[in-house]
Amino acid sequence: MKTLAIDDIEKQVIKVVQEAATHMNVAMKVDSACAPGYAGLTSQVLVTAMCRLEGILDIEIPENCYIFHDNNSLRQLSIREASEKLWKVINKGKNVG
Numbered sequence: 001m002k003t004l005a006i007d008d009i010e011k012q013v014i015k016v017v018q019e020a021a022t023h024m025n026v027a028m029k030v031d032s033a034c035a036p037g038y039a040g041l042t043s044q045v046l047v048t049a050m051c052r053l054e055g056i057l058d059i060e061i062p063e064n065c066y067i068f069h070d071n072n073s074l075r076q077l078s079i080r081e082a083s084e085k086l087w088k089v090i091n092k093g094k095n096v097g
Contacts, residue, residue, distance in 0.1 A: 004057060004090065010083035012056050016049045017041070017079060030079070037068050037076030059090050 010032060018030040020041060028039040036046055046068045050061055061067070067082040067089070069075070077085065 004059070004087065006083055006087045009057065009086055010080060012053060013049075013079050013083050013086070016052050016056065017046075019052075020045050020049050032080040033078050035068075035076040035078045043068075053086070057090075059086075061086070061089065065089055 014030055014032070017034070017036050020026075021028050021030060021036075021039075024041065024045060026040040028034065028036075028041075030036075030039075036049075037043065041049075043066070047066070050067060053059070054061055065085075067086045068077050070077055070081070070085075
């Protein structure tokens, strides 16, 4: 599995979420601060977006990981937070700085 920077992940998350919003006719500003779950995209659409990210980034997201939500605070995450969460998941077990 290749090493990815959070910024690279974030760029792809923004791109995939924007594509999903356009496809679903959801008018929303998609940037790092956007929380797609609050902005009008359903979890089903975002799970599909996660599948697309797996292919684009050549990674594997565990089935029990939903990157757009925080289980502790029970809130939807921004794209930046989701990217950070995904980075942590794909680097789990690696010696990362």
